[in-house]
Amino acid sequence: MPGLILFLSGLLLAPLLLGVTVRTKAAFAGRRGAPLFQQYHDLVKLLRRGQVMSGTTTFLFRVAPSLALVVTVSAAALVAPSIVSPGWGFPGDFVFLLCLLGLARFFTVSSALDTGSSFEGMGASREVLYSALSEPALLIGFGVLVRVSGEMSLGGMYGGLGSGEWLSAGTALCLVAVSFFIVLLAENSRIPFDDPNTHLELTMVHEVMVLDNSGPDFALITYGAALKLWVFASLIVNLFLTALGGSSFQYIAWFPAGMLLVGVLVGTVESVMARLSLLKTPHLLAGAGAISVLAFILSTRFLQ
Amino acid sequence: MTAYLDIILVALILSDFILLGSGRLGNCIRIAAWQGIMVGLLPIATADAGFSFRIAALGIAVVVLKGFVFPRLLNRAIRESASSREVKPFVGYTTSLLAGVLALSASFWLDGRLSFPLHLESAIVVPVSLSMMFTGLFLVVARRTAVNQVIGYLVLENGIYALSLAIVRDVPFLVELGVLMDMFVAVFVMGIAIYRINMEFDHMDSNRLAKLRG
Amino acid sequence: MTITLLFISLCTFLAGGLVPAFLRGNSRFSRVFGPVANVAGCAVGLLGVVLSMLYGPAESGSIHWGAPSGSMAVGIDPLSALFALPVLVISALCALHGCGYMKPYAAKGKDMSRFWAFYNFLTGGMLLVTVARNALLFLLGWEVMALASFFLVLFDAGREPVRRAAWIYLVATHLGTACILLLFSMLGSGGSLDFTGLSLPDRSWAGAAFVLALVGFGTKAGFVPFHVWLPEAHPSAPSNVSAVMSGVMIKTGIYGLLRFILFMGPPPAWWGWTLLGVGLLSGVAGVLMALSQHELKRMLAYSSVENIGIIGMGLGLGLLGISYGIPAMAFLGFAGAFLHVLNHSVFKSLLFLAAGAIQNATGTRELDQLGGLLKRMPVTGAAFLAGSVAICGLPPLNGFVGELTAYLAAFTGIQNGAGTQGALPGIIAIGGLALMGGLALACFTKAFGIAFLGEPRSPGAGSARESHFSMRFPLVALSLLCLLMGLGGWLLVGLVEPVVGMLTTGFGFPVATGVHASHAESTLRYASIGSVSVIAAVLLLLFVRSRLLARRSVTTAPTWGCGYGSPEPSMQYTASSFADPLTGLFGPALGTGRNLASPGGLFPDRAGFSSDTPDACTDRFYIPLFTGMERLFKRLRVIQHGRINLYVLSIVVALAALLAWKLG
Incomplete structure (x- = not known):
């Protein structure tokens, strides 16, 4: 039941997280910024519209947005309850989760290539570059969690971590969180990997892949992007919440605070950093992988 | 105190990674300075029982020298030579990072093989200092500019310092100061050398010194 | 029952290979008979495999066949069944595909009987490899498989690259077979080559035997660095043959590796x-x-x-x-x-x-x-x-x-x-x-x-x-x-x-x-x-989406081109450009060559980008190795002088030396 609450609140509040990020950036720039609920207005507006489709496209272009959203929702369904119900999920569910996200990526990349636009091809090419490098970092990070908690499912992993594990292997867990955060920035096309605001086709990754989408399809994509950020953020927040070691009520109480913090953190990173040049972004992702490996080595050492 | 010690050690490794992946000289110098400060704090973090004046003095000397004096000298060398601020690696950044990870794994493996017959404050201090030494050597070999080679030497020295702290609990004060003096002279000489290279050749690319061969 | 089915299946493939081979020139008959025989053989074999999975393994017992070292024995156990299953299913489907796919070749007047003969031999060889219970029989199947696939790769022999690819394949597969022969001579030193009698007399040789198996079977499976024949042979063969080769034939390498390391005892960690x-x-x-x-x-x-x-x-x-x-x-x-x-x-x-x-x-x-x-x-x-x-x-x-x-x-x-x-x-x-x-x-x-x-x-x-x-x-x-x-x-x-x-x-x-x-x-x-x-x-x-859009305006427009008026297909992203960030990142290891023709002049018209990646392993290892060997062996040309009397002399000398060694 608490899991269901977390899942549904995630579905409802995901666009709000983006609002927090936007407001943080505005605060850094000394502006007031868009209202917190702007994303919801945008979604409603898009859902009410008709659509313009490129004549080059095939059924893939119509299927991809829906598929990506469904996959993201199921990812949320796997991740959200894991902090409160240790029995949730099955052994290896996080691998399945990443495979599902890969499926969504296959279709979004294909739908970008479907239009025949060279800009969208460019975005697609960069998307696969980032994903190829971020996946090892993520999975090795999960390897650390498996090692420290001794469990193989998301629910079991978070359930198996407690203050004892944090005392003995806290450094490793913090490093995993850092690595996850870098992956979060890459997977959700945030600065320093991608600037969601430039609206210059040559520089973007995610936004440029959906240049030809419009109307309800674009609403699905926008909402899916917000939810994806929520899922990745909750992976990190859940990890830190285990240090509290409290009841599920406590978890639910602290969870929004954690999410707010991640939102502000993303906004802060976006305000104090410039977008890296495209040639340098792989180094950052390789760095995330290196941090994951370091965390793993430390975890084997601490838990001997 | 072990927790602080571990955090400092992990931060040392991370700074190694940044050094390996960073492309700007200014950045590298700043990171090396941070690394120097952290290494300087190490004896203070290890001294769980007796926090003596000697240890504090040594720590402060290291922090001041490695954290503030050396970076200043290096920065000045760059400024005066007014050369490009890029690292110009022989080995690409991603490959360097991979090498760093390999060095780290190798040092943990080595540590498993070598067993030191003494009580250590932290389970990871030996492998971390070993990996810092490897990284320092790698930086010296794989980077082109003289400044970066100096940074490599600094990292190497930091590793040696950390290892000596781990193995010999009471670092003989004078020996340590001697090492510091050596480093100081080395950086000083390098600084002058960089300046001279630049004056003579209008660049500070040590690779091109090969042209001087008869 | 299972064994009988397997024998019938093998005989069907044999017939499917021999009949078209003897009826050369009657292309039309072969085009029907070949695939029919293949599908029939596969169906019968499949029945046998399924039966063995349901009712447990079966062995033929030993059938004397006149060859030295053991008897002709076939059998099927779970390992054989697992690898025989895809062989039969995929071969049959690819044979069906071949009926349509080979039509353009037939229309050009190519002789189809040869194709179908070798195709049936290939399937039969693969099945024999998986069910053989005697090392000699295994080798027979292995060679039939290798040679049949060699001739299938060579099907389009009119083109020079195809001939080159087929040669690379032939050399690679026989270098592998050489290792396998050595391995068998080690395993069979007990005298019998039947699988029941194979063993290592001396455990200290297990490491060498493992390496031989890895190289020999790994060449067929395509492990790096023994993979160089794959990217040459598979594109050159007709597509249904490449499907069989890539889909199932290379797996026989995995099968062989597992089958024979089972005879080597408990594996040390380094394996x-x-x-x-x-x-x-x-x-x-x-x-x-x-x-x-x-x-x-x-x-x-x-x-x-x-x-x-x-x-x-x-x-x-x-x-x-x-x-x-x-x-x-x-x-x-x-x-x-x-x-x-x-x-x-x-x-x-x-x-x-x-x-x-x-x-x-x-x-x-x-x-x-x-x-x-x-x-x-x-x-x-x-x-x-x-x-x-x-x-x-x-x-x-x-x-x-x-x-x-x-x-x-x-x-x-x-x-x-x-x-x-x-x-x-x-x-x-x-x-x-x-x-x-x-x-x-x-x-x-x-x-x-x-x-x-x-x-x-x-x-x-x-x-x-x-x-x-x-x-x-x-x-x-x-x-x-x-x-x-x-x-x-x-x-x-x-x-x-x-x-x-x-x-x-x-x-x-x-x-x-x-x-x-x-x-x-x-x-x-x-x-x-x-x-x-x-x-x-x-x-x-x-x-839901289609219901939502049912009452809205859904219009079709050209793809957004950032305001450019006359987009062309050539402006799309190409395979080279799509892969460029990743190949660039791993460039030093791959050795990718980039050909960039930048636009120039006041009215730039032509520009282009393409990349090309040769096999680093071939270029940096095998070509130097083989050219070096060629140079070395050229020195031996001196003894290839063409005078028969001297050849006879060398034979006599060799015989005398051997006699002296043996008797002395």
Whole structure:
């Protein structure tokens, strides 16, 4: 039941997280910024519209947005309850989760290539570059969690971590969180990997892949992007919440605070950093992988 | 105190990674300075029982020298030579990072093989200092500019310092100061050398010194 | 009963090979008889294999056949059955595909009897390899398989590159066979070459025997660095033959490796480490080279190297599980490898058959000449899409089943391994599999996206038509198989469980397979439930979306070109440009050559970019090696002087020397 609450609140509040990020950036720039609920207005507006489709496209272009959203929702369904119900999920569910996200990526990349636009091809090419490098970092990070908690499912992993594990292997867990955060920035096309605001086709990754989408399809994509950020953020927040070691009520109480913090953190990173040049972004992702490996080595050492 | 010690050690490794992946000289110098400060704090973090004046003095000397004096000298060398601020690696950044990870794994493996017959404050201090030494050597070999080679030497020295702290609990004060003096002279000489290279050749690319061969 | 069926099947293939061979010139008869014999043989053999799976293994007993060292014996146990199954299914489907695919060749007046003769020999050879119970018989099957596939590669011998490819293949396969011969002479030193009598007399030779098996069978399987023949031979052969070779023939290498290391006793840890390392190297190098190729079939050949790498990593984890005493890792590692053997044979042959259909329809396999094919060839396109999703290891299709199991093995190693013993191989495998997965996604979105989506880049692609029914049917059948095997992944675990049980018992480390199998099954069942619900939800959302749009204006417009008025197909992203960020990142290892023609002048008109990646292993290792050897052997030309009397003299001298040595 608490899991269901977390899942549904995630579905409802995901666009709000983006609002927090936007407001943080505005605060850094000394502006007031868009209202917190702007994303919801945008979604409603898009859902009410008709659509313009490129004549080059095939059924893939119509299927991809829906598929990506469904996959993201199921990812949320796997991740959200894991902090409160240790029995949730099955052994290896996080691998399945990443495979599902890969499926969504296959279709979004294909739908970008479907239009025949060279800009969208460019975005697609960069998307696969980032994903190829971020996946090892993520999975090795999960390897650390498996090692420290001794469990193989998301629910079991978070359930198996407690203050004892944090005392003995806290450094490793913090490093995993850092690595996850870098992956979060890459997977959700945030600065320093991608600037969601430039609206210059040559520089973007995610936004440029959906240049030809419009109307309800674009609403699905926008909402899916917000939810994806929520899922990745909750992976990190859940990890830190285990240090509290409290009841599920406590978890639910602290969870929004954690999410707010991640939102502000993303906004802060976006305000104090410039977008890296495209040639340098792989180094950052390789760095995330290196941090994951370091965390793993430390975890084997601490838990001997 | 072990927790602080571990955090400092992990931060040392991370700074190694940044050094390996960073492309700007200014950045590298700043990171090396941070690394120097952290290494300087190490004896203070290890001294769980007796926090003596000697240890504090040594720590402060290291922090001041490695954290503030050396970076200043290096920065000045760059400024005066007014050369490009890029690292110009022989080995690409991603490959360097991979090498760093390999060095780290190798040092943990080595540590498993070598067993030191003494009580250590932290389970990871030996492998971390070993990996810092490897990284320092790698930086010296794989980077082109003289400044970066100096940074490599600094990292190497930091590793040696950390290892000596781990193995010999009471670092003989004078020996340590001697090492510091050596480093100081080395950086000083390098600084002058960089300046001279630049004056003579209008660049500070040590690779091109090969042209001087008869 | 089972054995009789297998004999009938083998005889059918023999007849299917001999009859067309003797009726050369009667091309029309062979074109019917060849595929019919093949499908019939496959059906009978399949019945035998299924019977053996249901009612347990069977042996023929020894049948004296006059050859030295043992008798002619065939038999089928779980390991044989597992590898014979894809051989028969895929061969039959590819034979069907060949009916339509070979038509253009027949129309050009090519003699089809030769093709079908060798095709039947190839299938028969592969079946014989899997069921032989005598080393000599195994070698016979091995050579029939190698030679038949050599002649099939040589089918289009009019073109120079094809002849070169066939030679490389012949040399590679016989270098492998040489190692296998040495291995057999070691294993058979007890006097008998029957499998029941094979053993190593001296355990200290086990290491050498393992290396020989790895090189000999690894050459056929395509492990890096013995893979160089794959990217040459597979693109040169007709596509249905490449499908058989890449889908099932290379797996006989895996079969041989496992079959013969079973005779070498309990595996030391370094065997597992070697297999894991070779698998990792093959996987990463294979997918990187696949990514940088822009010729469809060459790319698919490299991707086979990658998948063999995944299988090798699974086997390595399994062996390490045995060496380190971690039963769950042993079970899951082997199970992942075997599941991937089955699954890869389905989706790889599907992709090769689709590539053949593309070549027939457009006349080219160069990705940069294709585009927009999904609209013109919807069935082929959908099949290629299914194959691509499957090969990337994505649910709900079957590639995912084996990879998930391999991941489970690796994570189990991390979870249970004491100290660094299980954790180190586990984390290496995880990092490698993750990197390969991401790169495979890049590789196959490239292949599918550039070939099937967008606008056609050449007139040939623009005028493509959907292929003949006989070619579409195997594509649809294999796609459905991909889906079924993906959704019913947990049922496949039951299929490989006895094989793993047999292997672990054979290595002297019996594992309670039932327990571990039920764990893997439950994970796969949950994954299937997840996949089905995702599919259902997508359909529901699509329905809602169509209802939502029913009353709105949905207009069609050209693709957004940033305001540029007259977009052209040549402005699309190409395969080279799509792969460039990744090939650039791994450039130093790949040796990718980039040809950039920058626009110049006041009115720049022509500009272009393309990249080309030769095989680093061939260029940097084999070519120098073989040129060096050639130079060395040229020195021996002195004794090849052409004077018969001197030749006779040298024979006499040699005989005298031998006599002196023997008697002295």
